[in-house]
Amino acid sequence: MSDNFMNEDLVKTSVTYPVLFKRLWPYARREKVLLFFAIFAVAGGALVARLIPALIGYAIDHGVIEKKYYVFTQVAFAYLGLEILRSTFSFTNVYLFQLFGNRMLYHLREDLMNHVQRLPLQFFNKTPTGRIVTRLTNDVASLGELFTEGVISVFTQFVIICSVVVALAFISWKLTIICLIFAPLFIWASFYLSNKIRDILREQKKKLSTINAFLAENLNGIKVVQLYNRVKRNREKFTALSTDYRDTNMRSIRAYALMQPIMNLFNAVTITSALYFGGLLSAQNSLAIGSLVAFLMNIQDFIPPLREILEKYQQFQNSLTSAERIFTLMDEHQESESAELQSHQVIRGDIEIRNLNFQYEPQLPLVLKNINLHFKAGESIALVGRTGSGKSTFISLLQRFYDAPANTIYVDGVAIERTPREEIRHHVGVVQQDNFIFRGNIRDNIGLGDPRISDEQIRTACEKTGYMDLLKRTGRDLLSTVDERGANLSVGERQLIAFARILAFNPDILILDEATANIDSESEHIIQEATKEITKGRTSIIIAHRLSTIEQCDRIVVLNQGEVMEVGSHDELMKAQGLYYQFASAGLKSTLIEASAAGTADP
Numbered sequence: 059m060s061d062n063f064m065n066e067d068l069v070k071t072s073v074t075y076p077v078l079f080k081r082l083w084p085y086a087r088r089e090k091v092l093l094f095f096a097i098f099a100v101a102g103g104a105l106v107a108r109l110i111p112a113l114i115g116y117a118i119d120h121g122v123i124e125k126k127y128y129v130f131t132q133v134a135f136a137y138l139g140l141e142i143l144r145s146t147f148s149f150t151n152v153y154l155f156q157l158f159g160n161r162m163l164y165h166l167r168e169d170l171m172n173h174v175q176r177l178p179l180q181f182f183n184k185t186p187t188g189r190i191v192t193r194l195t196n197d198v199a200s201l202g203e204l205f206t207e208g209v210i211s212v213f214t215q216f217v218i219i220c221s222v223v224v225a226l227a228f229i230s231w232k233l234t235i236i237c238l239i240f241a242p243l244f245i246w247a248s249f250y251l252s253n254k255i256r257d258i259l260r261e262q263k264k265k266l267s268t269i270n271a272f273l274a275e276n277l278n279g280i281k282v283v284q285l286y287n288r289v290k291r292n293r294e295k296f297t298a299l300s301t302d303y304r305d306t307n308m309r310s311i312r313a314y315a316l317m318q319p320i321m322n323l324f325n326a327v328t329i330t331s332a333l334y335f336g337g338l339l340s341a342q343n344s345l346a347i348g349s350l351v352a353f354l355m356n357i358q359d360f361i362p363p364l365r366e367i368l369e370k371y372q373q374f375q376n377s378l379t380s381a382e383r384i385f386t387l388m389d390e391h392q393e394s395e396s397a398e399l400q401s402h403q404v405i406r407g408d409i410e411i412r413n414l415n416f417q418y419e420p421q422l423p424l425v426l427k428n429i430n431l432h433f434k435a436g437e438s439i440a441l442v443g444r445t446g447s448g449k450s451t452f453i454s455l456l457q458r459f460y461d462a463p464a465n466t467i468y469v470d471g472v473a474i475e476r477t478p479r480e481e482i483r484h485h486v487g488v489v490q491q492d493n494f495i496f497r498g499n500i501r502d503n504i505g506l507g508d509p510r511i512s513d514e515q516i517r518t519a520c521e522k523t524g525y526m527d528l529l530k531r532t533g534r535d536l537l538s539t540v541d542e543r544g545a546n547l548s549v550g551e552r553q554l555i556a557f558a559r560i561l562a563f564n565p566d567i568l569i570l571d572e573a574t575a576n577i578d579s580e581s582e583h584i585i586q587e588a589t590k591e592i593t594k595g596r597t598s599i600i601i602a603h604r605l606s607t608i609e610q611c612d613r614i615v616v617l618n619q620g621e622v623m624e625v626g627s628h629d630e631l632m633k634a635q636g637l638y639y640q641f642a643s644a645g646l647k648s649t650l651i652e653a654s655a656a657g658t659a660d661p
Contacts, residue, residue, distance in 0.1 A: 063407035076376070078381050084293045092161070096154035096553050103147030104221040106140050107359070111225065112638045114136055115352030122348075155210035163202040170194060170384065176392040179459040181420070188274030193387050209371045215363035222360045230336075230345055237331040237357060241355040242326040244604045248368045251316055260308045260379040265303045268384075272299060288594075317368060325361045329645075332357045393458075393479055405485040405566040406435040406470050409456070409596030414466040416455065425451045426617050427620045435470075438598040440608040442638060443617035449601050452617075458482055469567075487565030490572065493556035495544030500529070501536040504559045511562050519561035527552040568598040605642060614638060 087095060115135055121129035174190065182190075226234040276283055276292055283292055323659040332354055339345040345353075414429040426448045433439050441449045455462045458479045467474040473480065496503055504519060516536065520526040528551065529535060544552045560568065602608055609628045616624040616638045618630070624636050631638040 092158040099151035104217045106144045108225045111352040111355035115348035119348030186271035188271035192270045200380035218363040408435040409433040410468040438613045439610040440610045447617040448620040485566045488569040489558040497542045519558040523557045570600045
């Protein structure tokens with residue numbers, strides 16, 4: 059595994075605790091009523107908890123010392139009542155905080171998923187799928203623990219500590235200062251160690267994301283891995299990644315192990331101080347026995363919530379590293395829109411390209427150079443050229459997967475950047491060489507769950523492509539199951555589904571990107587007949603290596619290294635005996651495939 063792969067998962071957004079809670083506050087405001095009642099329950103529980111030591115102290119001073127035994131009966135029933143009340147407050151605050159946290163997590167997950175689906179195509183080209191999945195699952199779940207457990211515990215325990223300190227000071231402020239004088243030192247040491255753990259956790263998250271990206275990439279390419287006997291090599295790479303991740307985990311475990319001794323020592327110091335100096339004050343009649351017992355009960359209640367806060371602080375550190383990764387993803391810029399958008403009710407399909415020059419990155423060479431073309435509405439255009447000539451880039455710009463320079467591409471006389479992306483993609487239909495098939499059934503893969511597409515439209519589309527006849531011959535129907543990525547379908551059948559999909563959506567502009575490259579002759583004939591029907595009166599842009607497909611087009615555009623070399627009909631270009639003539643004379647498909655070895659692949 060290369061160092062570049064290991065270092066790809068960069069966290070660009072630094073998140074501190076104030077920044078974290080500032081960014082989470084909008085989600086908390088959506089559930090502010092729940093938050094208010096949860097805080098009220100915490101405060102009520104803390105108050106009741108402090109009344110119990112005071113009640114025990116009262117029983118000792120007035121029941122034991124003064125020998126008023128009826129006091130015990132009163133104290134017993136009062137204690138029972140306080141415990142019932144404390145349990146009620148405890149249940150209420152835990153339930154409400156859990157509900158609050160889960161709702162916040164739901165809102166965050168929804169916003170994150172919506173954001174990811176609106177990111178530009180460049181982001182997905184550069185970011186491994188496994189890394190995105192890690193952030194949408196593991197990191198969100200980790201941050202969710204902050205909501206459902208961390209916030210509840212830290213806030214509750216902080217309120218308890220404050221109530222304990224107030225109760226201790228009320229009993230004896232002198233003894234309180236003596237017992238807690240070393241508290242800042244122990245707390246500082248614990249938080250210092252926690253900050254060290256945070257750095258380890260950040261590294262741990264990065265390495266886990268790298269493992270997930272490695273797994274996703276190799277599982278998606280399992281056929282290539284097995285075909286080229288890469289199993290052993292991949293296992294060695296995975297072992298190296300796993301070992302590195304394990305070593306990082308051990309570093310965090312050692313750091314966690316130091317936390318417990320620190321808290322135990324702090325507990326011993328406070329209890330020892332309370333017993334020793336409390337005994338002195340009691341011997342001097344400066345502190346009643348019952349008050350000393352109440353003080354000891356309160357001081358014992360000081361350590362557990364502090365330990366709980368420090369433990370949850372570790373969880374906060376873990377959540378903070380997850381938050382950095384989540385907000386790095388949230389800060390990725392979505393597909394931008396022009397300030398002035400113009401909506402089209404109907405698109406005729408008139409496409410004009412004016413002085414188009416395009417490059418993917420400023421430091422990269424131009425992919426398209428000085429393109430000037432005009433496709434009339436209803437015209438069928440073939441794009442021909444070696445691999446790397448810019449064909450795929452051109453259709454990506456037309457779908458607004460990438461932003462062309464302003465005022466270079468016009469649809470019906472309107473600059474394409476002024477047309478909303480969602481709208482232009484609704485009017486442009488694409489069939490690719492390798493179409494994505496979803497898990498589910500055939501009907502849903504054709505209609506894609508769009509309520510505007512009726513079952514009748516889907517059935518008609520299947521009949522026009524000849525797919526319905528295939529289904530009947532194989533004893534299946536539109537509700538037949540489709541495995542992930544269409545694994546249980548042949549290549550030709552996946553193409554037929556894609557064609558049926560395009561017919562069902564009935565776009566105004568049709569793009570066929572090597573749509574017949576991987577299907578048999580019989581299926582190709584069926585699709586070509588369907589193509590003739592759907593291209594009537596509709597602007598069609600066809601990328602193909604088969605001469606039979608291109609000959610039917612009104613015009614042919616020949617691209618070479620991003621430039622338009624020739625434009626004309628098949629007969630015109632053959633008479634011109636230029637670049638297209640060379641391709642066609644040698645056999646268009648084989649020539650282009652062989653020539654692609656010398657070209658650069660379309661991004």
